[in-house]
Amino acid sequence: MPIAATMEAHPARPASTRRGGLFVADRYWAAAFATPYIAVFAVFVIYPICYGVWLGSNPASYRALLDDPIYPRTIVNTLLYLLFGVNLKLALAMALSGFFTRAGWYYKALLLVFMLPWAIPALPSYLSINWMLNGQWGLINNIVWDLFQVDGPPWLDSPNLALGSVIYGHIWKWLPFWTLIFLAGRLAIPRELYEAADVDGATKAQKFVHVTMPLMAGLYLVCTLLSTIWALGDFNAVRFISGGGPALSTHVLATLGIRNAFELGDPGMGMATVLTALPLLIPLVILLMRQLRRNQVAV
């Protein structure tokens, strides 16, 4: 997953001397230089999109999908995953980014440890969480037994707990990444603003509401949109923490699409599953692209 950056607004450059007079030879060079990317975009983005829409254009696939008892549950799961996964994670990240602005070697060292989930590949972590939450032999229930001498809940064998576990895994894995983004955002706020607020006798809460929040609002919105889109496309958390189970009750659209296409061998229905996310995805993409262009923030 991407490392982060906040994009600098391009400073207005003086009109280049050769702006109007790009030599003819230069034009050929420009075309030659741009060709590899145009080719990649056409062959691996545009063509698959068109092909996918065509695959998912059969009304019978949608009828089959609506008859599938797993499908409504999947929609609810997807929405819960986005709602809780994204918002809990970003709210926590915002709070923690404030915590990590504290000075001193101790907080720097803590931040290094805190970054670990981001640096470890997703698969080992999700597999570990899967086994850690095993009702019979998992670490969590072993600890619960040692402390309280009672059996812990069967985390992955109950639909609601299993979905909660997937959301927990998602937050665990991605919290450090967003905390670092917000931390960079906070550190970029000029200190003078806080000093001026101190002079006026502002409390910590007032400084957060009147200085930090207005300046971070744009970044927070972009992060929410981007994180929602990424979570919508996330396959690994569900696949490796709950496996879609128990009894197919924790699938999200991304995993159900792959299941329908490959396990059930019906690419049309798989594509139809994925395409039903478009009413949510398209507004998100439009909003995000507008925000990115306006704020010049890239994550």
Place this chain on the structure above:
Amino acid sequence: MSLARTARLSRGVTHATGAIVSIVLLIWTLLPIYNIIRVSMQAKEEVLSTSVVPLEPTLIAFQTVYNQSYWLLKSFWRQMGNSFYIGVTVALLTLTIGTLTSFVIGRMRIRSGWMLTNAALLTYTIPMSFLAIPFYSIMGKYGLTNNPIAVIAVEVTFATPYAIFIFQQYGASIPMELDEAARIDGASPPQIFFRVYLPLMAPALVAIGTYALLLSWNEYLYAFLLLSGGNVVTVPVALGKFLAGDEAPWNLLMAAAIIYAIPPLIIYYAFRRKMTGGLTMGGVKG
């Protein structure tokens, strides 16, 4: 209350919240990681036990992985090699395509540059997994299933947009006058690209090269769909196969997972400043 006492009290509160938050954070962060290490150090019989701490810690799981003496692990090192080969190829291609495109948009400033930027932006906002089904069919048509080229192609496609953003952003800090001076000396666009642009972009090249390598190293879904078996499988795909069986050699799985996680861990911490360097370049613009 005297002022000094209030100050001391508030410092005390700060320290106390700092300590509490730290403890919660450490437990939260380290629990799943401790679990990986714990299970990897258990013997086969102990995996299905109620122990919290390994009773008899052993490195036998690592030895089994190292010697590839379990059927699911019989080509583990080969798979590490595949992951590495695909990752390096993806990084090199992403750097090549990304720098060329950002050079056209940022330095040659052709009129239709905004279309390239928008194409990149669009690709960046599409969830990768949503194109997996058509991509699989298309690669089948080209006869590229079970061929690393297919995985490399899709990973380059999804790594390039971010590369273009960062290169453009970084390139904006390189004065145009350098290009113009080179032009007056009679340099052609390729000469400017190789002699002026690329050397000055070196820090951004390192950051993006690392990013693309890790994106590829961590990628599961496409590798799983496009590389079905034999000698071309990458490590994440092999780890995923452990879950399919009834027998659960979790100690071996966790040992293999640790070995697989070590290269990215080293890279993250070694390049930490470079990777978070991009973070602090811009700032918040509300």
